[in-house]
């Protein structure tokens with residue numbers, strides 16, 4: 001499938017804030033993600049990763065500041081351009097794998113019956129669940145559900161994909177397969193925004209942002225971030241701690 | 251005419267019900283069991299004629315409310331609503347899809363119960379089946395919108411069930427199912443006047459027993475449609491809740 005390569009950055013956030021009552025979940029955050037890369041959003045529990053992603057997919061509106069995805073304000077008009085895999089599995093557990101994926105394919109307006117059937121099969125095979133396609137999601141393990149959830153998010157082949165902790169609960173082998181697949185997607189021009197707290201995921205990303213208490217505390221390629229610590233043997237974990245300490249000293 | 255996206259959601263709602271065999275069996279069996287109990291416990295033909303048709307209206311409200319309420323609650327708590335709200339479907343698509351999906355079951359249930367009442371319980375009948383179905387659909391729309399709206403206030407299935415004694419039961423007691431509303435104390439009559447099921451039961455009796463047609467029960471239809479429209483607005487306004495915040 002041909003992807004358009006928009007001139008505008010895939011994501012542009014300009015001093016956006018969002019708060020739940022008195023919790024500042026996203027705090028005057030600015031961010032720009034060029035298209036066609038995988039971008040990792042790293043941060044501890046409660047850092048605001050999910051809130052930021054919800055702002056980007058248009059589920060939440062920023063209290064102040066601006067958000068643009070593919071050059072436009074997120075709305076129902078841009079919805080078909082994005083894929084979203086929420087942190088929860090978010091599936092119809094009583095329905096089968098196939099019924100779930102097919103439902104989201106229809107929701108995203110793949111109306112041609114044959115094309116849709118082909119695409120549904122393709123993504124189910126991709127997440128390696130074809131033999132289990134008729135089982136209800138209720139009968140699947142946690143990691144398998146995670147895979148169905150990914151299949152539902154990518155079935156319409158969106159140019160911009162938001163994955164909220166997609167590798168949680170996956171075994172190392174599967175995590176590797178997921179990342180292999182993500183690399184394929186970016187090669188085809190898809191932009192990936194992936195949240196995570198593991199540095200293992202971080203190492204796979206083209207660019208990273210460290211997030212804490214609703215703010216970005218550092219941004220760059222994995223190599224840049226490691227170098228910033230000034231220690232040759234520093235890994236990403238060290239880099240993250242380095243930036244947290246630097247932030248605390250301010 | 252009907253937007254594709256609403257049809258997609260309707261089809262999924264039906265798939266969910268059909269895959270849930272036990273619920274499907276209950277949907278068909280419970281009305282027949284209740285009708286049979288009523289049939290056996292009320293030997294007097296005239297009394298039975300009075301009460302049995304009202305069951306049609308009561309059950310549509312009950313099942314429509316309960317099934318939509320629980321389905322929609324799951325949609326909120328499982329996170330699928332979050333997915334839908336980030337997708338190109340609109341709120342009218344979602345409400346419309348739920349209406350279509352459940353109304354098909356409502357029609358099926360109505361027909362089965364209707365034939366059971368006529369042929370097994372031998373209830374007197376002077377009307378048209380299609381008019382009864384149209385009237386039942388209006389009650390069904392009200393029930394589905396009520397279910398979607400009330401699901402906002404429940405955090406789990408147990409809480410959803412607790413809304414039955416609060417919202418459905420008073421209507422069943424006061425709708426004139428067993429005693430005519432006119433024989434109740436004044437203040438209860440006054441309350442009954444505000445409960446939609448009262449109009450549902452009145453309407454269905456008029457259609458079945460008095461040989462009236464839909465035009466004759468314009469007042470009942472108007473009140474029910476008004477409630478349905480109001481609840482549809484409330485359901486749409488609160489639909490997003492639980493999708494993200």
Ligand SMILES: Nc1ncnc2c1ncn2[C@@H]1O[C@H](COP(=O)(O)OP(=O)(O)OP(=O)(O)O)[C@@H](O)[C@H]1O
Pocket residue numbers: 020023024025043044045046047048049050051052087197494495
């Ligand atoms: N629906 C909500 N209502 C109230 N507060 C919320 C809600 N969702 C999130 N928060 C708060 O906003 C802050 C950021 O939460 P968020 O879910 O964005 O973090 P996160 O980085 O995704 O965390 P995790 O790694 O645990 O998923 C937290 O303090 C959280 O308590």
Ligand SMILES: [Mg+2]
Pocket residue numbers: 049050051087164
């Ligand atoms: Mg999160």
